[in-house]
Amino acid sequence: xxxxxxxxxxxxxxxxxxxxxxxxxxxxxxxxxxxxxxxxxxxxxxxxxxxxxxxxxxxxxxxxxxxxxxxxxxxxxxxxxxxxxxxxxxxxxxxxxxxxxxxxxxxxxxxxxxxxxxxxxxxxxxxxxxxxxxxxxxxxxxxxxxxxxxxxxxxxxxxxxxxxxxxxxxxxxxxxxxxxxxxxxxxxxxxxxxxxxxxxxxxxxxxxxxxxxxxxxxxxxxxxxxxxxxxxxxxxxxxxxxxxxxxxxxxxxxxxxxxxxxxxxxxxxxxxxxxxxxxxxxxxxxxxxxxxxxxxxxxxxxxxxxxxxxxxxxxxxxxxxxxxxxxxxxxxxxxxxxxxxxxxxxxxxxxxxxxxxxxxxxxxxxxxxxxxxxx
Numbered sequence: 001x002x003x004x005x006x007x008x009x010x011x012x013x014x015x016x017x018x019x020x021x022x023x024x025x026x027x028x029x030x031x032x033x034x035x036x037x038x039x040x041x042x043x044x045x046x047x048x049x050x051x052x053x054x055x056x057x058x059x060x061x062x063x064x065x066x067x068x069x070x071x072x073x074x075x076x077x078x079x080x081x082x083x084x085x086x087x088x089x090x091x092x093x094x095x096x097x098x099x100x101x102x103x104x105x106x107x108x109x110x111x112x113x114x115x116x117x118x119x120x121x122x123x124x125x126x127x128x129x130x131x132x133x134x135x136x137x138x139x140x141x142x143x144x145x146x147x148x149x150x151x152x153x154x155x156x157x158x159x160x161x162x163x164x165x166x167x168x169x170x171x172x173x174x175x176x177x178x179x180x181x182x183x184x185x186x187x188x189x190x191x192x193x194x195x196x197x198x199x200x201x202x203x204x205x206x207x208x209x210x211x212x213x214x215x216x217x218x219x220x221x222x223x224x225x226x227x228x229x230x231x232x233x234x235x236x237x238x239x240x241x242x243x244x245x246x247x248x249x250x251x252x253x254x255x256x257x258x259x260x261x262x263x264x265x266x267x268x269x270x271x272x273x274x275x276x277x278x279x280x281x282x283x284x285x286x287x288x289x290x291x292x293x294x295x296x297x298x299x300x301x302x303x304x305x306x307x308x309x310x311x312x313x314x315x316x317x318x319x320x321x322x323x324x325x326x327x328x329x330x331x332x333x334x335x336x337x338x339x340x341x342x343x344x345x346x347x348x349x350x351x352x353x354x355x356x357x358x359x360x361x362x363x364x365x366x367x368x369x370x371x372x373x374x375x
Contacts, residue, residue: 036099052349071283082285120179155203262310262318270325281332288326293319
């Protein structure tokens with residue numbers, strides 16, 4: 001299976017494009033999830049031997065229990081298929097991560113490195129294709145950006161939406177970082193392509209792009225120029241929050257200052273929902289998730305989302321544009337706590353397995369950011 005890694009990478013990057021031509025590709029996540037679940041069942045002893053994985057499994061079981069109890073106590077969504085679909089959506093990231101880690105333990109490191117070399121070559125090729133197109137898009141020579149920000153067209157390549165392309169840069173940057181830091185190919189060419197990747201990401205004109213490019217450059221400066229270890233303390237957390245505020249302030253005002261926007265309604269509605277269905281939320285497939293949108297939750301009519309652009313039944317373009325509001329709405333304040341513990345244990349396992357090497361954390365940071373931002 002490790003030999004399929006380059007193909008999986010290509011499919012992951014272009015999945016939204018492929019889904020336009022064949023609905024079969026929309027089930028790729030579910031296929032990978034089923035493999036991961038079966039694999040974990042088959043090697044459950046190894047799974048439970050790892051402390052963080054054992055805790056994640058227990059926490060997932062608790063959240064599933066909370067969600068199902070809420071489903072049948074509030075009776076907003078009680079159909080089997082939407083609930084199961086949402087369970088897969090909520091936990092597939094964690095299940096696949098655990099299965100991939102256990103599977104990688106059985107593979108020779110040379111085979112993994114060879115496959116990652118191929119993936120890195122593909123990633124570099126994508127950057128070299130996208131970079132000139134992003135420049136031409138800004139110059140209005142090619143039309144690869146539909147929405148305008150800061151007086152410029154946002155670059156979206158051939159992906160549907162600049163926001164979707166922006167999220168894919170987590171994947172690209174993770175691979176390129178792995179190539180330089182792990183395989184130790186920090187030559188001038190690879191670093192140059194990394195810089196092109198960062199610039200191309202910025203041309204999506206998304207706040208998250210500005211934020212994460214800045215964080216990435218700061219991490220590289222401290223780790224490789226000043227050679228200082230980065231410690232998680234009150235100062236680094238405060239600095240991170242300050243950077244987040246500076247970069248995202250304008251966009252936060254655009255979205256959260258406009259009570260007609262989808263993001264505002266999803267966030268505000270999640271708080272109302274969590275309070276009304278205190279303390280465990282309204283259950284699976286009822287709020288903020290793909291299943292809640294596809295099977296159009298009755299709560300959306302209750303909160304007037306059917307009249308909000310991007311959340312209406314005939315236009316669901318922004319119905320998935322959230323993560324924590326969905327968790328808060330569906331599983332309440334208690335569910336947010338349990339999800340926080342799941343993510344904590346995931347991060348702890350990642351950190352332990354980097355052998356406390358800060359350089360590895362750069363790649364892991366972007367992998368993790370992608371996993372918790374999408375749902």
